Amino acid sequence: MRSILLTFFFCATSTLAGFSQSSPFTLVPSSLKPMEYSSCAWGDYDNDGNIQFTDIAAPLIPLQTASCSWVDYKNDGQLDVLISGDSVGGMITRLYRNNHGIFTPVNVGPAPFMGLSYGRNKWADMDNDGWKDLVLSGMDMDAIGHLVVYRNMGNDQFELYDNMTSNVRYSSIDIADYDADGYQDIILIGKVPGIIRHQRPP
Numbered sequence: 001m002r003s004i005l006l007t008f009f010f011c012a013t014s015t016l017a018g019f020s021q022s023s024p025f026t027l028v029p030s031s032l033k034p035m036e037y038s039s040c041a042w043g044d045y046d047n048d049g050n051i052q053f054t055d056i057a058a059p060l061i062p063l064q065t066a067s068c069s070w071v072d073y074k075n076d077g078q079l080d081v082l083i084s085g086d087s088v089g090g091m092i093t094r095l096y097r098n099n100h101g102i103f104t105p106v107n108v109g110p111a112p113f114m115g116l117s118y119g120r121n122k123w124a125d126m127d128n129d130g131w132k133d134l135v136l137s138g139m140d141m142d143a144i145g146h147l148v149v150y151r152n153m154g155n156d157q158f159e160l161y162d163n164m165t166s167n168v169r170y171s172s173i174d175i176a177d178y179d180a181d182g183y184q185d186i187i188l189i190g191k192v193p194g195i196i197r198h199q200r201p202p
């Protein structure tokens, strides 16, 4: 099942548009739930290649001003899920492991991920060791902006690699090797946009 991951809160709209050679984008009928201050991402979590929309009732915690991403953080061929945002009990960032379609929260170590909202999360192999690392932006409970990088050490262990604080709020990020030096770089945009170059690890 090729799946769409949505974060959720409140009533708004979720729409799906299709494209063909002979026409512009048109609305595709679907049963996607309406949401606002949300995020979405595509992933084939069960690797069957089929396009279907079925709520599998994955036990993901409801969040607002959230971000979501798919990642195979264990390199086992199954897409896992990370969500970050504002829950009723505060801001959280939580990783869920996909075990043949069953999603369960991961007790990441040595410490939980920083809880952030109004941001984005992305995965890339920042140190070129074959494991996807986490890049996370957003605001904490004190409205301080963060850009955080966690290095994936394997066995559900994530080392805090960098925590760059700033006044960047309502942020979004993306990752690419813009200068072709073999190391992934981060673009951060928000109230104070800019580019942060990823330096070669010592």
Ligand SMILES: [Ca+2]
Binding pocket: 071, 072, 073, 074, 075, 076, 077, 078, 079, 080, 098
């Ligand atoms: Ca996986």
Ligand SMILES: [Ca+2]
Binding pocket: 124, 125, 126, 127, 128, 129, 130, 131, 132, 133, 151, 152
């Ligand atoms: Ca890595």
Ligand SMILES: [Ca+2]
Binding pocket: 176, 177, 178, 179, 180, 181, 182, 183, 184, 185, 198
């Ligand atoms: Ca680079």
